[in-house]
Amino acid sequence: MHWHILGAGAIGLLWAGMLNRAGFTTTLLFRNSEKLAAFQQTGKLSLTQAAHQEQDTQQYPADARLVSDPGRIDNLLLTTKAFAAVDAFNTVKPFLSADARILLLHNGMGPQEALAQQNPELNIWAGSTTDGAYQSAPYQVVQAGKGETRIGALNGNMSGLFRQLSPAIDNLIHEPDIIPVLWRKLAINCAINPLTAIFNCKNGELATNPEYRKEMAEICTEVEQVARALGITLFEKPLIEQACHVATVTARNSSSMQQDVMHRRPTEIDSITGFLCQQAAIAGIDVPANQQLLMQVRKLQPETNIQDR
Numbered sequence: 341m342h343w344h345i346l347g348a349g350a351i352g353l354l355w356a357g358m359l360n361r362a363g364f365t366t367t368l369l370f371r372n373s374e375k376l377a378a379f380q381q382t383g384k385l386s387l388t389q390a391a392h393q394e395q396d397t398q399q400y401p402a403d404a405r406l407v408s409d410p411g412r413i414d415n416l417l418l419t420t421k422a423f424a425a426v427d428a429f430n431t432v433k434p435f436l437s438a439d440a441r442i443l444l445l446h447n448g449m450g451p452q453e454a455l456a457q458q459n460p461e462l463n464i465w466a467g468s469t470t471d472g473a474y475q476s477a478p479y480q481v482v483q484a485g486k487g488e489t490r491i492g493a494l495n496g497n498m499s500g501l502f503r504q505l506s507p508a509i510d511n512l513i514h515e516p517d518i519i520p521v522l523w524r525k526l527a528i529n530c531a532i533n534p535l536t537a538i539f540n541c542k543n544g545e546l547a548t549n550p551e552y553r554k555e556m557a558e559i560c561t562e563v564e565q566v567a568r569a570l571g572i573t574l575f576e577k578p579l580i581e582q583a584c585h586v587a588t589v590t591a592r593n594s595s596s597m598q599q600d601v602m603h604r605r606p607t608e609i610d611s612i613t614g615f616l617c618q619q620a621a622i623a624g625i626d627v628p629a630n631q632q633l634l635m636q637v638r639k640l641q642p643e644t645n646i647q648d649r
């Protein structure tokens with residue numbers, strides 16, 4: 341089986357490594373020719389499994405092409421940032437084979453349902469992962485913590501997809517209803533990401549600093565109200581407890597949004613808190629704490645044209 345991977349960040353490269361490890365082949369898609377040329381100098385990616393008692397590093401060859409010339413795509417993994425997902429998908433859409441299988445794996449919500457609705461004829465799955473991965477150097481990905489990846493169909497019938505992927509991808513779980521799973525990840529991201537960006541702190545401080553924790557509790561209450569109104573079940577315990585648990589087990593991590601703000605990159609705020617606020621408006625619920633965060637984080641990120649992202 342051959343997979344095209346669009347979004348060569350840590351999660352895209354982690355999947356490329358795991359797919360190659362299982363004997364599949366991959367093509368990494370690049371949006372600019374400089375990045376493509378830099379990758380092609382070695383044409384290899386490396387996967388280090390730091391979760392093992394002894395670190396294990398393997399190198400794998402990967403084909404690489406430009407998004408404008410990807411060749412025929414039978415299997416597409418889309419791991420871009422949420423704000424780039426729809427544009428990235430539309431660039432490669434003309435190259436999808438008639439029965440292509442598409443898996444969307446990014447933080448936030450909005451693009452998954454938009455793409456599924458705009459393309460009812462396509463087989464589209466979405467997923468959510470708790471894997472911890474980072475790039476120690478360009479195209480050298482470290483799997484720092486083994487989490488779980490849940491995937492499920494939005495459109496179409498791809499019953500074989502899970503069976504084919506599951507020997508390759510660590511801790512892969514098939515979800516008959518993926519939307520509540522995406523909501524659970526969204527709820528955690530709403531609680532942790534904007535506050536770490538605003539306070540410029542590591543995840544753990546949100547659980548230990550009483551002032552930060554109080555703000556997180558207000559955010560969580562609003563998120564729970566919206567989820568309840570939409571009939572989404574979040575966690576067995578209150579969201580604030582679950583969010584504090586995640587902040588504690590990832591205490592020394594910088595959230596993706598905190599890193600984006602620190603590096604002056606656009607953030608995923610509109611697909612996280614922005615999506616929550618949109619859903620709140622549809623449900624007729626006031627979410628002032630989340631609205632305020634949305635405005636604050638938007639101000640922290642650089643003004644960018646979507647083409648630059």
Ligand code: PAF
Binds near residue numbers: 533
């Ligand atoms: O976006 C992130 O950084 C992660 O999803 C999370 C759960 C907040 C942990 O850092």
